[in-house]
Amino acid sequence: MDSSLKILSMNCRGLGDKQKRRDVFQYLKQKHTNIICLQDVHFNDKKEPIIEAEWRFKTLICGYTTAARGVTILFNNNFEYKLNKICKDTISGNFIIIDIEVSQKRFILANIYGPNEDNPKFYQNIQSKLQNFQCENMIICGDWNLTLNPEKDTFNYKHVNNPKARLQVLKLCDELDPVDVWRYSNENK
Template sequence: GLAILFNNNFNFKLHNTFRIEHALFLDLSIEDFRLTLINLYGPNDDNPKSYDTLFETIELIGNQNFIICGDFNLVLNPDLDCKNYKHINNPKARENFLKWMEVYDIRDVFRDLYPSLIRYTWRKRNPQKHASLDYFLTSTGLVQFLSKHKFENSYRSDHSGIVLQLKFKKFLKGNGIWKFNNSLLSD
């Protein structure tokens, strides 16, 4: 199942919710900043069209600020994101997803912060395999608010938890005073 959880003290305004087969969308405002949170459980098949509905829904919502998080069941960078794989997992779906990332200028938060660090979020014991399948992906407009990305050990799971922290208060709004240059009127 999918869930997006908030602390009881977290102040936000919910505008709308959407649900598609593999994703849950919350359109909300935090600190007067509108964004869409998307929790995804990516299909584990190699259908290149698997993620089209996700991006069609993002387009339908129309919010340029969004965070997609979850288990994507594919690796974005095979050179850094998998170990002991004979073949790339879901290569056609991966290729299509990367095209969508380019169209929407989506950032992989972990890779932006740690371009060459190898860290896996999924593991299998026998035969031993590791991969990064879990991501926080953001629209470019949210990069300025990123504060922290970390991994959490998980209990009785083959996936590690991932945590993303954003700080909307670190950018203070000014007075909004605008002055017109009167000398532009004289010719």
């Protein structure tokens, strides 16, 4: 493997259907990534052995219902890694945060599926969980169900979606000083 780590993040809008899951897994394998963060998978934790058998490599699932929400982290076998700690949202199945080492470099990887309602406490909880890991290197993936920059990211919306939660995420950004990789690479889009 080269020294770069390839991580893909995608909202699946449900993978309960076996054929859809097979198609999505086939698509994901063609991407030749190392780690895949999926949101809105509609899995509960009991499905982890089944999904891992279908994916054929290490799988982490967090979810409590097969009808909504849920996040999954899929690992490929094309790189070496060590999982040091796993933190799952046992209440709503909306996040997994892991402490992982790759090529002797430690970082935190968070896969987040933000609630559809305006819930700033969810993001306060995320911030607290991230701070508990005590690691400077973080990668935060997911679908936050809000926009940080409504002027650039929304068109013809009458109101800002989830305004209180958005303010909480902006506070989190002030504290953690993250780089939005997509925005950095697509400044004018």
